Amino acid sequence: MKLDRNHAWLERARRVVPGCAQTFSKGPLNFVAGATPAFLGRGQGARVWDVDGNEYVDYLLGLGPVILGYADTEVNRAAAAQMEAGVSFSLSHPVEVELSELLVSLIPCAEMVRFGKNGSDATAGAVRLSRAVTGRDKVARCGYHGWQDWYIGSTDRWQGVPEAVRALTLSFPYNDPEALDRLFAAHPGAIACVILEPVTFDPPRAGYLEAVRELCHANGALLIFDEVITGFRFGLGGAQTYFGVTPDLACFGKALANGFPLSAIVGKAEFMRRFEDVFFSFTFGGETVSLAAALATIRALRDRGGVASIWDAGERLRRGTQTLIEETGLAGTIECAGYPPWTTLRCPNALPEQALLLRSLFQQECAARGVLTIGAHMISVAHGAGEIDWTLAAYREVFRILAEAQASGAPERWLRGSPMRTILRP
């Protein structure tokens, strides 16, 4: 695989772009630098082409947004029509209301809606709203929620966040209602909200999400579901529809507009109305091209049976991957976890450094066979049986290499670039 132009762009980026990318997850930390592509030039459907012209089936989807596939004709047409009419206006535009109405019709907790650009806008806005509603300062969180101070200060990437802010965010583990109960008991009357990703790769235990909701309400806190990833992927109504648990507020982003920058806070009117006073207000909140793209995206998902097709393709990949893991003798070393729309390979019994090495080798060998992945799979509507079978054919070879590397006792020697590194320990 020729990567000359990729390397040249990376060299140029090193001089002018700190971290070489706009998002940690797209930069050299998350890839086997030297042995995998660094710059993409084009995408169509489920496929992308790097700047050297190498083609890949893509399982990153722009970190999740590209739910219909790249360059979707209907979405692009809607966006282009809106662009012709104007992008950002001096007053509100009807498309804001239309999209709000559509979200209210689909998402159980949504009675009112406000828009942002990044998922972080939505989570930060929901946290601020909860603090205003309850008059409390502390926040309990579980999962990843973006780059803003209130969240990132509670991780090991806290540099630059004041200690006073860091002290206000408390973490709790998933699937352990007693731990959340203890947190409420340790901070009586102080926690404004609980914000969590309703699911990542491990299923919620029976009754867990219901217990979280009960604990919140018994303690006077709001429950926020961070559906930035699960939104439109688990269902048009998000994970809250899938699991039948309705939060007070929810945050959406990523897949909302098939790659156009848009996020949303939705929730019960009694709380959302507080945005009449709470400051959630910025220049591009009503930018119309992304709003028009979101309308087209959601309608296309609905009219094409998009969610069902994502689940079908994801299940075909999940099952096929698990079978190959067993056939190549890697059961116990690697497993394919998660729900069909979003799965990951993980090493349940390895130390973090060993797991990262295997993941790096996996990524390197996949890239060489036309599959772009960091070891996880985001599925789009454009991932058909052809893409999945192509991927599984690559995995058959890649898992054999992994088994051999593992047996050699020195998998690092099989790497042709520097291994991936941990971006964040939440």
Ligand SMILES: Cc1ncc(COP(=O)(O)O)c(C=O)c1O
């Ligand atoms: C669950 C979750 N919440 C919030 C965010 C933050 O979204 P953004 O990066 O668009 O600000 C992300 C981003 O990956 C996410 O996965």
